[in-house]
Amino acid sequence: MSELKQHIASAFDRDLEGIQAQIMKMGGLVEAAIMQSAKSLETRDEELAELVRRNDAAIDALEESLNEEAARVIALRAPTASDLRIVLSVMRMSANLERMGDLSKNIAKRTGVLVQMQAIGGTAPSLRRMAREVELMLKDALDAYIQRDEALAEDVIERDRDVDQMYNTLFREFLTFMLEDPRNITACMHLHFIAKNIERMGDHVTSIAEQVVFLTTGRKPDEPREKADRTSTDADLAPDMDKDGD
């Protein structure tokens, strides 16, 4: 490798390290947002919910600066095809994280409304467990990215089935509460959206893990995963329909 080439390569590596540090920081903020939003719902803590809503601005700002930095690196370093693939993956991952931040913020907003209503059964602890699962998946997906650990990434993808299952169970529970007493409908609609938000966060983590598999193996994610639940043909519920378009 000529001296000039080497110089360019290491400059790219330095830039990439900077971008990756930003992704990890963003990931940390999103992990906190997930857990705090679920906790604020369970403990009916309006102040904590308000904090989550305020903190989302920092996540958005990180995504913006990360995208600008990535565009700068592409323009300046004219990376090779495989380096370019890394930069584009990081941009996609930051979009996933940014959306997860929005979803946490949305949960916190709904918490602000729900604390004014009667609690519905034991649904808040179930939602917190579901959020905890997604947070752990995110932690592992980011570790898998930094370590380029394909097995760990595949494990994360697999675990999203549990999250889907938890969502399906909760969906049915909300329906029964609504049928039991129409006065529960409004609260249940909010709780259902919260469950759906967490389930969508699981999909975003899965997408991050799929990027890792792609980067380490060059293999594109398989055809859409089999749904953990088969209720699309169940005319009454069909909750897994919520999986599209997230």
Added chain:
Amino acid sequence: MSELKQHIASAFDRDLEGIQAQIMKMGGLVEAAIMQSAKSLETRDEELAELVRRNDAAIDALEESLNEEAARVIALRAPTASDLRIVLSVMRMSANLERMGDLSKNIAKRTGVLVQMQAIGGTAPSLRRMAREVELMLKDALDAYIQRDEALAEDVIERDRDVDQMYNTLFREFLTFMLEDPRNITACMHLHFIAKNIERMGDHVTSIAEQVVFLTTGRKPDEPREKADRTSTDADLAPDMDKDGD
């Protein structure tokens, strides 16, 4: 400009034209998907719904080939900062279109379930009108992109308020149907998701229009637009909460 530079510039322009043609084709398919999904719901046409579900694969394939082509162009042509901005915008727009395709497919899936239930009031025609509005917005946003017409793009952004308003009205209507008769709950949940999907499609079109404003003026979209509806503080409804995280 040296002859070599000129040669590179026109090669980039040719590449960009190819990418733009793909975006327009993708836009055409998404426009059709939006209208067909809404029509299949109104006319309870299961075959048309099935067609929308099948056609989504073509939209996904276009996004993939567009992203590959964009990455190839960036790597090969090492575009200037402003040309790079165009390519990155097109990639973002294709992500918006792909998601709109998914949302149409989701509407078509729910149609397959809803035809087995009793129709709920006059909600299907309302949903079709809402979908029609979003389809026209998309058409204009794509025209605005090709013509670099900032005024038209701003107009599209403005019209998203009407879509939000239509959604809010429908949300309240579904709630009253559910409160009136709990047997309506399941159908109303599906119809509500359909309304929400259309509302989210409006947000994606807005995001495309904002890209156009950014490309023509270099101006980033303003702070999050004012919500057309202020019910966040309304403990009973708060439908505009659904705006985050889409």
